[in-house]
Amino acid sequence: MTDTAALLKSLRDAASGAPRLYIPGGPAEPTFLADAFRTDPALADGVTFLGHWLPGINHTDWAGLHPNAAAEGTFLYSDHRRSFEAGRFRLLPLHYSEAFDWLKSVPLDAAFIPVSAPDARGNVSLSLGTDMSPAITGRPDVRLIAVVRSDLPAPPASPHLPLHAFAETIEDASPLITLPDPPLSDETRAIATHAATLLADGYTVQSGIGSVQQIAMAAAAHHRNMRVHTGMVSDPLLAALEAGAISASPGAILTGTAIGTPPLYERTATDPRFSFQPVSVTHSVLVIAGIPRFAAINGGVEVDLFGQVNSEWVNGRQVASTGGLGNFVRGANLSAGGRNIIALPATARGGERSRIVARLASPTITLPRSETGYVVTEHGVADLATADIDQRADRLIAIAAPPFRDQLANEWAALRAGL
Numbered sequence: 001m002t003d004t005a006a007l008l009k010s011l012r013d014a015a016s017g018a019p020r021l022y023i024p025g026g027p028a029e030p031t032f033l034a035d036a037f038r039t040d041p042a043l044a045d046g047v048t049f050l051g052h053w054l055p056g057i058n059h060t061d062w063a064g065l066h067p068n069a070a071a072e073g074t075f076l077y078s079d080h081r082r083s084f085e086a087g088r089f090r091l092l093p094l095h096y097s098e099a100f101d102w103l104k105s106v107p108l109d110a111a112f113i114p115v116s117a118p119d120a121r122g123n124v125s126l127s128l129g130t131d132m133s134p135a136i137t138g139r140p141d142v143r144l145i146a147v148v149r150s151d152l153p154a155p156p157a158s159p160h161l162p163l164h165a166f167a168e169t170i171e172d173a174s175p176l177i178t179l180p181d182p183p184l185s186d187e188t189r190a191i192a193t194h195a196a197t198l199l200a201d202g203y204t205v206q207s208g209i210g211s212v213q214q215i216a217m218a219a220a221a222h223h224r225n226m227r228v229h230t231g232m233v234s235d236p237l238l239a240a241l242e243a244g245a246i247s248a249s250p251g252a253i254l255t256g257t258a259i260g261t262p263p264l265y266e267r268t269a270t271d272p273r274f275s276f277q278p279v280s281v282t283h284s285v286l287v288i289a290g291i292p293r294f295a296a297i298n299g300g301v302e303v304d305l306f307g308q309v310n311s312e313w314v315n316g317r318q319v320a321s322t323g324g325l326g327n328f329v330r331g332a333n334l335s336a337g338g339r340n341i342i343a344l345p346a347t348a349r350g351g352e353r354s355r356i357v358a359r360l361a362s363p364t365i366t367l368p369r370s371e372t373g374y375v376v377t378e379h380g381v382a383d384l385a386t387a388d389i390d391q392r393a394d395r396l397i398a399i400a401a402p403p404f405r406d407q408l409a410n411e412w413a414a415l416r417a418g419l
Contacts, residue, residue, distance in 0.1 A: 288331025
């Protein structure tokens with residue numbers, strides 16, 4: 001195993017003091033590297049960090065490790081806000097499939113790749129980092145550093161590489177990041193019950209990041225012989241498994257990563273239904289389009305009366321990014337019998353603000369109205385797939401929280417008069 005400080009110094013020397021380093025996000029984010037940079041801040045001077053750090057999961061501000069450090073990534077959230085405002089965080093608003101392709105060619109000097117402990121043959125699994133790591137492991141121009149973790153599972157259906165394929169190895173003894181879910185609220189159960197009416201036995205379900213995972217898996221649990229094809233699974237999948245909703249077929253759960261608690265991580269190593277695949281598979285529109293009855297269930301910050309979705313902005317500030325939403329929506333729209341579902345609570349701030357709005361407050365649109373199929377709240381389902389503009393407004397107002405419906409109707413009347 002290589003000494004951390006010595007390795008970081010060698011990377012600086014090899015890149016004339018300004019290396020470009022890939023630091024993965026997800027449950028195996030190597031935060032011990034951030035500790036090493038904090039211990040000797042000069043090691044981060046001039047370094048550019050690249051990665052796909054996930055909101056609510058990864059909290060290190062890599063560009064903040066030195067005044068001359070920078071970062072490049074595809075998500076923006078509070079932990080990076082200071083660096084972003086200082087012009088040292090370069091945000092790339094890419095679909096997740098494009099972010100994978102970006103990693104295949106973006107200039108890099110070295111990449112830290114989390115892997116499981118080697119097996120008897122000396123092979124390691126890309127494990128919970130299968131989503132993005134394959135974009136880099138095949139690059140001969142990048143110095144590959146294996147971050148060996150004894151607590152990473154080695155799912156049989158995941159990419160395996162010989163440990164000698166890496167230039168160096170370094171050990172990470174810190175615990176995996178865990179993400180427990182709160183109990184299902186009455187609101188979440190109601191949304192899931194409505195979403196379940198859009199599914200049937202044998203559907204393949206995808207779910208976005210965050211609380212929508214609870215909604216999607218609770219909706220799936222109403223049915224049987226379900227499959228999962230998604231970018232990330234979390235603890236709500238365990239409830240769907242225990243309910244007997246998921247098909248018994250090997251590979252019935254296809255994902256790029258898992259982020260949850262130890263029971264989920266342990267299950268990925270023993271349950272043959274888990275298949276870990278890279279973003280080039282999980283987020284491929286062509287792959288998804290070829291899956292019959294594919295249901296994409298994703299969240300949003302707000303939906304306007306035209307059916308446009310904002311999933312990135314809150315109070316005029318960017319708090320997230322496009323992610324995989326566009327990939328899954330487009331694949332679902334092309335799937336035979338597919339469903340494209342935006343599921344969200346009708347209100348925010350404890351009921352003070354409607355999330356069904358007359359016009360989006362965001363300066364950009366995450367999902368255009370032409371691609372939004374169904375919107376689900378705890379008050380019902382709005383079918384927008386073949387609705388004209390007036391039907392869209394009526395159906396969305398009908399699933400808004402009751403205290404906001406009259407106001408929305410009046411705002412729509414004023415908007416409609418000017419169209």
